[in-house]
Amino acid sequence: MLLLCLLFILLGLVLGYAAYYLKVAEDPIVEKIDALLPQTQCGQCKYPGCKPYAQAIAQGEADINQCPPGGEQTITALANLLGIESKALNTEFGEIKAPAVAFIIEQDCIGCVKCIPPCPVDAILGASKQMHTVISAECTGCELCIAPCPVDCIIMVTQKNKPTHWQWSTAHE
Amino acid sequence: MNKQAPFHGGLTLTAHKHVSPIIESHLPKELIYPLLQRADNYATPCIKQGDHVLKGQVIAQANNSLCTPIHAASSGTIKTIAPHMIAHPSNLEDDCIIISTDGLDESLPYSPCPNYQQETREQLLSKIQQAGISGLGGAVFPTANKLSTPKNIQTLIINGAECEPYISCDESLVLQQAEQIIQGTLILQHLLQAENCLIAIEDNMQQAAEALQKAIRTHPSIQLKKVPSIYPIGGEKQLIQALTGHKIPAQSLPAEQGFICQNIGTTHAIYQAIILGCPLTERIITVTGKGVVQTQNIRSRIGTPIKDLIKQAGGYNNSVKNLIMGGPMMGIALSTDEIAVTKASNCILVTSINEQSNHSPEMPCIRCGDCASVCPAELLPQQLLWYGRSKQLEQCQDHQLFSCIECGCCDLVCPSHIPLVQQFRATKSAITLKNKHAAQAQLAKKRFQNQQKRRDKQEQELLAKAEKRKATIEKMKAASLARKKKP
Numbered sequence: 053m054l055l056l057c058l059l060f061i062l063l064g065l066v067l068g069y070a071a072y073y074l075k076v077a078e079d080p081i082v083e084k085i086d087a088l089l090p091q092t093q094c095g096q097c098k099y100p101g102c103k104p105y106a107q108a109i110a111q112g113e114a115d116i117n118q119c120p121p122g123g124e125q126t127i128t129a130l131a132n133l134l135g136i137e138s139k140a141l142n143t144e145f146g147e148i149k150a151p152a153v154a155f156i157i158e159q160d161c162i163g164c165v166k167c168i169p170p171c172p173v174d175a176i177l178g179a180s181k182q183m184h185t186v187i188s189a190e191c192t193g194c195e196l197c198i199a200p201c202p203v204d205c206i207i208m209v210t211q212k213n214k215p216t217h218w219q220w221s222t223a224h225e
Numbered sequence: 226m227n228k229q230a231p232f233h234g235g236l237t238l239t240a241h242k243h244v245s246p247i248i249e250s251h252l253p254k255e256l257i258y259p260l261l262q263r264a265d266n267y268a269t270p271c272i273k274q275g276d277h278v279l280k281g282q283v284i285a286q287a288n289n290s291l292c293t294p295i296h297a298a299s300s301g302t303i304k305t306i307a308p309h310m311i312a313h314p315s316n317l318e319d320d321c322i323i324i325s326t327d328g329l330d331e332s333l334p335y336s337p338c339p340n341y342q343q344e345t346r347e348q349l350l351s352k353i354q355q356a357g358i359s360g361l362g363g364a365v366f367p368t369a370n371k372l373s374t375p376k377n378i379q380t381l382i383i384n385g386a387e388c389e390p391y392i393s394c395d396e397s398l399v400l401q402q403a404e405q406i407i408q409g410t411l412i413l414q415h416l417l418q419a420e421n422c423l424i425a426i427e428d429n430m431q432q433a434a435e436a437l438q439k440a441i442r443t444h445p446s447i448q449l450k451k452v453p454s455i456y457p458i459g460g461e462k463q464l465i466q467a468l469t470g471h472k473i474p475a476q477s478l479p480a481e482q483g484f485i486c487q488n489i490g491t492t493h494a495i496y497q498a499i500i501l502g503c504p505l506t507e508r509i510i511t512v513t514g515k516g517v518v519q520t521q522n523i524r525s526r527i528g529t530p531i532k533d534l535i536k537q538a539g540g541y542n543n544s545v546k547n548l549i550m551g552g553p554m555m556g557i558a559l560s561t562d563e564i565a566v567t568k569a570s571n572c573i574l575v576t577s578i579n580e581q582s583n584h585s586p587e588m589p590c591i592r593c594g595d596c597a598s599v600c601p602a603e604l605l606p607q608q609l610l611w612y613g614r615s616k617q618l619e620q621c622q623d624h625q626l627f628s629c630i631e632c633g634c635c636d637l638v639c640p641s642h643i644p645l646v647q648q649f650r651a652t653k654s655a656i657t658l659k660n661k662h663a664a665q666a667q668l669a670k671k672r673f674q675n676q677q678k679r680r681d682k683q684e685q686e687l688l689a690k691a692e693k694r695k696a697t698i699e700k701m702k703a704a705s706l707a708r709k710k711k712p
Contacts, residue, residue, distance in 0.1 A: 214317065222613075
């Protein structure tokens with residue numbers, strides 16, 4: 053009897069320890085959903101970034117077809133993860149576009165710095181009354197910098213058809 | 226299938242080889258150099274339009290060790306740096322340096338180094354890199370990068386097993402320059418401090434064997450080995466297994482197991498770079514096929530447009546069908562002969578309409594397993610096809626898709642004429658693209674998180690400041706109140 057009590061106390065301690073030290077900080081499904089999103093942080097899903105959208109999906113508030121940059125691939129991946137039926141993109145949230153990056157027409161830029169805060173990934177370089185430029189390797193193509201520009205000097209440039217972007221296709225495609 | 230094969234699978238193919246003696250190429254009017262090197266790596270031009278350059282002068286620098294510098298193959302003026310068709314399966318244009326040659330063929334002075342034994346390993350590697358040498362077997366991996374392995378190399382293998390049909394550029398080089406190839410081999414052996422050194426040639430290269438045997442008589446450290454001519458015995462892993470019985474595991478490099486393979490042409494280029502001091506500006510190219518008048522092995526300047534080489538092979542005959550760079554098994558189809566040859570071009574194959582083609586209509590897979598029994602990488606092509614078509618990319622990777630050397634054996638034996646290699650290439654590029662996107666997403670996520678952290682911190686700092694000010698004002702108010710009360 054005593055032995056059994058001791059064993060129970062010991063196991064209780066182990067469980068207590070595990071609950072305290074090995075606890076999962078966040079809902080793991082949110083992380084898993086977030087990992088499948090394209091991380092453009094564009095807000096087209098009406099949530100302020102990919103993580104909030106992931107949280108909304110996990111809580112059942114948002115549908116899986118609200119991410120235009122991710123397109124069909126992301127929807128399929130999310131459907132597979134969550135074990136639900138895949139569906140078409142809800143075009144209320146935007147259309148699927150060819151991947152593009154922002155480009156600042158330098159002679160038109162007045163150096164107002166209005167485009168810098170909206171950029172979610174700090175990809176715009178510039179200072180007040182100085183010409184700005186986009187670091188194209190960091191740009192996610194979210195288009196959030198376009199609307200704030202008072203002189204409309206930011207345009208979206210699609211990738212040039214270069215051999216390094218080209219892909220082998222199958223006979224079936 | 227071949228029962229005697231010293232490695233798994235493989236095929237015995239009709240050789241179609243005509244080892245013609247090497248002829249010198251004519252100086253073309255224009256030399257064209259694509260800036261794109263292996264995979265995604267670009268060289269950076271270090272000249273501008275209108276500059277005059279000499280033969281052997283560096284015209285584009287390597288940015289990293291996966292890239293090699295490009296040297297002008299003749300003297301002339303830089304006509305332009307502009308998009309031009311390049312030898313790439315996409316058949317797209319990309320930036321090229323175009324030189325208008327002046328016909329003088331003036332060269333920079335070279336600095337020969339006959340006593341290579343006195344140079345350090347680093348000095349030799351740097352010379353090889355500066356000379357722009359990359360694997361001339363067709364993969365064009367920078368040679369200095371391959372040689373600078375930290376692993377201890379026991380066996381150096383000089384690969385003369387030119388297993389693809391039609392190609393005879395290495396064999397013709399052996400016939401003409403056996404002595405120089407042996408010198409190059411000795412340099413490599415010195416550099417790697419390798420105990421064993423094997424030169425592998427196929428058993429049907431009788432004359433080449435004699436020439437090499439003669440040249441190695443005074444060098445007991447080098448052994449000449451004959452291997453059966455079974456395609457693709459010239460593949461690194463297949464050759465190592467055939468010569469030593471040692472199987473290199475999937476996802477492992479030969480260097481990790483103490484082996485290094487170098488192509489015969491590369492070895493010759495190393496001799497020229499170290500002993501003579503001249504950079505890689507030319508290579509031997511086999512111009513062959515039933516669509517050209519005469520098969521030729523041409524010592525051509527790298528950058529020569531294909532049409533000039535075809536002219537030297539007597540031109541096209543009336544039955545020309547396809548233009549292929551590389552051999553019939555692994556080559557890429559080109560859309561125009563305006564494209565220039567590169568360091569990777571070992572062969573220009575012109576097919577004829579009279580030749581049999583195996584482009585019969587595709588039928589469903591009957592799971593006969595012939596593809597698996599010929600696969601030299603011991604993969605399951607039918608399984609990979611299934612996973613690839615259903616876009617199960619992880620399954621493809623688990624089934625070692627990236628071990629596929631795209632040799633084309635499975636395509637050739639498939640009774641349903643399924644273009645397996647094309648599917649594997651497509652799946653490989655889909656996986657690469659997916660990984661690229663994942664890396665980009667990861668980067669964007671990190672930058673977004675950093676920005677949020679920074680903004681939170683700034684906000685908190687502002688709040689703290691406001692609190693502090695509020696506190697000071699309260700204090701001052703209290704003090705003034707106290708003063709008022711006092712009198």
